[in-house]
Each structure stands twice: as structure tokens, then as C-alpha cells.
Amino acid sequence: MLEISNKLEGSKLEFKLNGRLDTITAPQLEEEIKDNIGGVSELVFDFSDLSYISSAGLRVLLSAQKTMNQNGSMVVRNVSEAIQEIFDVTGFSDILTIE
Amino acid sequence: MTIQWDNNIIEVKLEGRIDSGNAASIEKEINDAMDGKTVSSIVIDAEGLEYISSAGLRIILRLRKAHPDLSIINTHSDVYEIFEMTGFTEMMKVDKAYRKVSVEGCEEIGRGANGRIYRIDKDNVVKIYNNPDALEDILHEREVARLALILGIPTAISYDVVKVGDRYGSVFELLNAKSFSKILQTEPSKLEWCVDEYVEMLKKIHSTEVPAGKLPDMRETVISWAKFMQDHLPEESAKKLMALVEAVPHDDHMIHGDYHTKNLELQDDEVLLIDMDTLAVGHPIFELGSIFNAYIGFSELDSEIIKKFQGIDSETAAKFWHMTLEKYLGTTDEEVIRSVEDKARIIGYTRLIRRSIRRGGLEDDARRAEIEHWKAELIDLLERTDTLMFDNRPEKQQSGKELDIEAVEENLSQVMAFVDGQLEAAGCSLKAQMQIDVAVEEIFVNICKYAYSPGKGRTLVRVEVTDEPVSVKITFIDHGKPYDPLKKDDPDVTLDASERPIGGLGIFLVKQTMDAVEYEYKNGSNILTLVKSI
Numbered sequence: 001m002l003e004i005s006n007k008l009e010g011s012k013l014e015f016k017l018n019g020r021l022d023t024i025t026a027p028q029l030e031e032e033i034k035d036n037i038g039g040v041s042e043l044v045f046d047f048s049d050l051s052y053i054s055s056a057g058l059r060v061l062l063s064a065q066k067t068m069n070q071n072g073s074m075v076v077r078n079v080s081e082a083i084q085e086i087f088d089v090t091g092f093s094d095i096l097t098i099e
Numbered sequence: 100m101t102i103q104w105d106n107n108i109i110e111v112k113l114e115g116r117i118d119s120g121n122a123a124s125i126e127k128e129i130n131d132a133m134d135g136k137t138v139s140s141i142v143i144d145a146e147g148l149e150y151i152s153s154a155g156l157r158i159i160l161r162l163r164k165a166h167p168d169l170s171i172i173n174t175h176s177d178v179y180e181i182f183e184m185t186g187f188t189e190m191m192k193v194d195k196a197y198r199k200v201s202v203e204g205c206e207e208i209g210r211g212a213n214g215r216i217y218r219i220d221k222d223n224v225v226k227i228y229n230n231p232d233a234l235e236d237i238l239h240e241r242e243v244a245r246l247a248l249i250l251g252i253p254t255a256i257s258y259d260v261v262k263v264g265d266r267y268g269s270v271f272e273l274l275n276a277k278s279f280s281k282i283l284q285t286e287p288s289k290l291e292w293c294v295d296e297y298v299e300m301l302k303k304i305h306s307t308e309v310p311a312g313k314l315p316d317m318r319e320t321v322i323s324w325a326k327f328m329q330d331h332l333p334e335e336s337a338k339k340l341m342a343l344v345e346a347v348p349h350d351d352h353m354i355h356g357d358y359h360t361k362n363l364e365l366q367d368d369e370v371l372l373i374d375m376d377t378l379a380v381g382h383p384i385f386e387l388g389s390i391f392n393a394y395i396g397f398s399e400l401d402s403e404i405i406k407k408f409q410g411i412d413s414e415t416a417a418k419f420w421h422m423t424l425e426k427y428l429g430t431t432d433e434e435v436i437r438s439v440e441d442k443a444r445i446i447g448y449t450r451l452i453r454r455s456i457r458r459g460g461l462e463d464d465a466r467r468a469e470i471e472h473w474k475a476e477l478i479d480l481l482e483r484t485d486t487l488m489f490d491n492r493p494e495k496q497q498s499g500k501e502l503d504i505e506a507v508e509e510n511l512s513q514v515m516a517f518v519d520g521q522l523e524a525a526g527c528s529l530k531a532q533m534q535i536d537v538a539v540e541e542i543f544v545n546i547c548k549y550a551y552s553p554g555k556g557r558t559l560v561r562v563e564v565t566d567e568p569v570s571v572k573i574t575f576i577d578h579g580k581p582y583d584p585l586k587k588d589d590p591d592v593t594l595d596a597s598e599r600p601i602g603g604l605g606i607f608l609v610k611q612t613m614d615a616v617e618y619e620y621k622n623g624s625n626i627l628t629l630v631k632s633i
Binding site for chain 1: 508509511512515529530532533534536537540541544592593594595596597599601604605607608611612
């Protein structure tokens with residue numbers, strides 16, 4: 001399961017994810033992003049409590065990155081080693097800005 | 100003109116031309132025939148009718164006034180046109196004449212409970228129904244065959260209705276196909292292969308879930324047999340039989356109902372199931388009961404019968420039945436096999452006794468002896484049997500752990516919990532666990548989306564852990580459409596975000612993170628294996 005909280009400060013939107021980002025939960029995140037992205041120029045994902053990401057989650061990240069490439073910037077923070085490995089294998093490390 | 104009675108239904112066969120010259124006398128003849136009789140409905144057989152004028156049409160209208168459900172059958176196109184032009188086809192049921200087909204000299208390739216199947220030419224077979232009024236049966240069979248096909252069971256669907264003598268037949272395309280009975284008969288060395296394919300298809304049928312209400316419930320049918328038996332068994336046995344059948348839980352998985360090797364066809368390399376009119380849902384024990392009858396029960400007391408029906412001798416039939424059980428149950432443990440066979444025999448004998456009694460078996464000395472034999476066996480079996488249920492998925496006892504689950508995305512968390520449980524027990528590192536999870540999710544979701552679309556089905560997930568080197572092997576087996584996910588092209592992972600297509604990543608991830616990924620399509624199953632050292 002996945003808990004999503006978001007914080008909007010001016011044009012900076014931060015999502016904090018807690019749980020698993022998989023086939024079942026990815027559509028929730030996609031929906032949350034869609035509902036809140038208007039007017040945002042800085043998008044931040046805090047992954048400190050994210051334990052798992054599958055390709056369904058990667059797809060949501062890629063689509064968010066595509067949107068932000070046109071409207072501003074996107075950062076992913078506090079990535080665990082296991083998730084970093086997934087990013088490396090898929091080439092996402094080169095696409096995403098990981099801090 | 101000839102007039103026939105079928106209980107209270109009068110069937111009037113009209114012939115030649117009907118016009119003002121003979122209309123009055125024909126009407127009088129019909130009315131005379133009905134005089135003083137109870138008539139529930141009128142059927143006009145127009146097979147011999149060449150022309151009908153308005154005087155003739157008026158007779159039909161008058162007859163219909165008294166019997167509003169009057170129907171016209173076997174109408175040739177010329178006459179049908181008259182009925183159509185005059186609006187009769189909208190007022191009443193007017194059936195066209197069906198194409199006539201002869202099966203004289205044709206090879207009989209199948210024989211089932213409700214009909215026989217003949218090959219009429221290289222590419223076509225016709226199933227002739229025993230019931231002379233089989234139009235409804237034909238429509239039913241067409242409907243259930245369609246349902247089975249949608250649910251992933253390879254079968255043939257009829258495309259035409261014909262008349263064979265006074266019977267109806269439905270025509271199927273079956274190119275160069277050969278029944279498994281024929282293969283057993285002509286190529287005895289293929290026995291084992293036949294059993295493998297036969298059981299593979301059987302498992303496929305039994306793992307197919309059918310939406311509620313689409314097919315009859317076999318449990319209800321067998322309860323009605325048990326009811327029938329109440330008057331023909333000692334009280335205690337009769338009670339036990341009913342209790343055993345009633346204790347079998349409702350099961351919404353498919354059963355074929357008449358599953359024997361004449362109903363299984365090999366067309367090129369594809370195995371096709373035919374004769375679908377007995378399709379039902381229910382516990383597999385009901386199916387095993389009918390298979391027992393096909394190979395053992397029917398011919399137990401007369402070994403000529405199996406030769407006549409299946410073209411194989413009783414020894415081969417017995418071997419086939421035993422090997423089928425072995426393979427279906429996934430065990431060579433004779434005790435387990437014997438116990439399931441006994442359960443099947445209870446269903447089998449019940450059916451045989453009822454069938455024979457209903458066909459007047461008690462009035463014939465030889466057949467009465469047969470009934471007594473079956474009864475004695477049945478009473479003995481009932482005494483020592485406490486349940487008709489059995490573990491029909493004993494693969495679970497193979498090495499490793501298995502989860503047999505419906506392939507729908509809602510079950511993903513259950514699959515992950517099962518896999519993670521096994522991985523944790525094996526002391527898997529977090530990193531490897533995550534990669535395995537990603538791979539398992541990918542494969543499972545793939546099966547959910549594509550294997551049975553637009554229907555639904557099950558998949559088996561097996562997790563095996565080996566010691567040296569410490570690695571885990573995860574196998575997915577589904578019975579859906581052949582689909583090799585590994586054939587998908589790898590995405591270009593060097594592209595930047597704006598050029599990267601969304602998706603197409605999953606299988607690539609699986610290939611990159613697992614030590615080995617293999618796909619195989621075998622015996623109607625997609626088998627995908629992941630191996631990863633942990």
C-alpha cells in the first residue's frame with residue numbers, strides 16, 4: 001500500500017511517499033500528480049519511506065519528468081540503495097535528478 | 100398430405116400445390132383429424148410444399164386463430180418468399196428448409212451422449228443429434244462453444260445447420276483433424292503422449308472459471324441422479340449417496356461432461372475439444388466419474404463395447420484411464436490413485452444404473468444382472484467412502500511452494516506476500532528481494548493483462564530455493580494464449596526523458612536484474628521461469 005502526502009509552497013510541490021509504488025498504487029500517485037501539478041515549476045519526490053518501486057512506478061516518474069521538462073524541474077530525494085539499483089539498470093539515473 | 104401426432108402436437112405435412120382447387124378439402128381433412136382430440140399446437144411441415152395461394156394461406160390463418168403458436172417448418176426458399184411477402188414470417192414462426200447432407204459411407208469420428216459426428220469431407224464434419232427436434236440443442240451447443248472459446252478453450256464452432264434424413268445436424272470446420280481415439284488405435288506407441296495432451300487439456304478445462312449462470316451446474320444434475328437412486332438402493336446406501344453428493348461444494352470451474360478421446364482432436368499441432376453440448380460447471384470428481392464410465396464402466400462387463408465406441412481394446416482403455424489419473428493427480432502413489440478412482444466409480448455407477456433403469460433395464464434379464472453388479476459395487480464403495488472430494492492440485496506437494504491464484508491485478512499483493520514470505524524464509528538480501536519483486540510483479544501483471552483476455556483464468560506461481568549457489572527459481576504457469584514476453588524489443592535506455600517512450604520497461608528490467616529468464620510454451624501452457632541468486 002502507498003501513502004502519499006503533498007506540500008505546496010508557492011510553485012514548489014513536494015510529494016512524500018510511504019510504502020510501495022507498484023501496479024496497484026501507481027495510478028493513485030498519477031492521479032495525485034495530475035490534480036496538483038497546475039502552476040508548479042519545481043516538483044520534488046521524497047523517497048525516504050518508499051520501500052519498493054516497480055515498472056509501473058517508473059512509468060509515473062517518467063511521465064512526470066516529461067511534464068516537468070517543459071514546465072520547470074523535478075528532483076527525487078532520499079533514494080534507497082535498492083531503488084537506486086533499479087534506476088541504474090533502467091537508465092533512469094541519467095534521466096532523473098537524484099539527490 | 101399426411102398427418103402425424105406427437106403427443107398432443109399435430110404435424111401436418113403439406114405437399115405439392117395448394118390453391119383454391121384443393122384448399123377446401125385439405126382444410127376439411129385437417130379439421131377432421133383434430134376433431135374431438137386435444138391439440139396443444141400445430142406444426143406445418145412445408146418440406147413437400149411447392150406453392151401456396153391465398154386460399155391456402157387463409158387455411159393457415161384460420162388454424163392459427165384456434166392455435167396461436169402454430170409454426171411452419173422446412174420451408175423451401177420459393178415458398179418462404181410467399182410467406183415473407185404476405186407478412187406471415189412476421190406473424191408466426193416460419194423456419195426455412197435446411198440444406199440436406201448425407202453421411203452415408205462417411206467415417207464416424209465421434210459419438211457422444213446427444214449425437215454422432217461424421218466427417219463429410221476433408222475439411223468438414225457434421226454432428227447429427229439424436230433428438231429429432233434438436234434446433235434448440237444446436238443453438239445451445241453453439242452458444243456454449245462460443246463461451247468456451249472466449250474463456251480460452253480451443254474448440255470448433257458450428258457455422259451451418261443441415262438436415263440429415265429426419266435429423267438435424269450442425270456443421271463444423273475441422274481440417275485434416277484426427278481424433279485421439281484414432282491416434283491410440285493406429286499409433287499405439289503414442290499412448291503416453293496422448294495421455295499427456297489429454298490431461299493437459301483436462302486441467303485447462305478444470306482451471307477455467309465460468310461466469311455465474313452461464314453453464315448448468317453438474318452438482319444439481321448429480322443430486323437429481325442421487326434422488327432417482329433413492330428407490331433403487333438400500334436405504335442406508337441411498338442416504339449416504341445423497342449426503343456425499345450434497346457435501347461436494349459448488350464449484351464454478353468448467354467441466355466438459357463427456358470427456359473422452361473421440362472428443363479430442365488433433366488438427367495440425369493444435370489440440371481441439373469438440374462436442375461441447377454437455378459443458379457444465381462443477382467439481383472435477385463429476386468429470387472423473389464420466390471418464391471412468393467412458394473407459395471402464397460402460398464396457399466393464401462386455402469388452403466389445405469399448406472397441407465399438409473408442410476403437411481401442413479394453414486393456415489399452417484400462418491403461419489409459421490409470422495413466423490419466425496418475426498424470427492428473429500428479430502422483431504415482433497407488434493408494435491415492437485408488438482412492439480417487441473409488442470416488443469416480445461412485446459417480447460412474449450411479450449414472451450407469453440410472454441410465455439403464457430409465458431405458459427399461461429392469462425388464463431384461465441380462466441387463467438386470469448388469470444393474471445388480473453395478474449396485475453391489477456401488478453399495479460396497481459407499482460403505483467405505485467418506486467424501487467425494489480430493490486434492491485435485493497435488494502439485495503443491497512437489498518441491499517448493501506453490502500458489503494457484505486467479506490472474507487478476509487485485510491479487511497482486513497476495514502474490515507478492517507469498518513470494519516475499521518464501522524469500523524472507525530463505526534469507527534473501529533486501530536488494531535481491533526488491534529486484535525479484537519487480538520481476539514477479541511484471542510477469543504476474545503481464546499474465547493478468549494478456550493471457551486470458553478478454554476472459555479470466557488462473558496462474559500457478561512456484562517458488563523453489565536451491566542451496567549451492569543459494570538461488571531462487573520462480574515459475575509461472577498459465578493456460579492462456581501462447582505469449583512470449585521475452586520477444587519484446589528492449590527499450591533504448593540511453594535516451595533522455597523527452598525521447599523515452601512511457602512503458603516497455605518492465606520486461607527489460609526483468610531481463611537485466613535476473614540471472615536467467617526462460618520462456619516455454621508446452622502442452623497448452625505458458626511457462627516462464629526466473630532464476631536469481633540471493
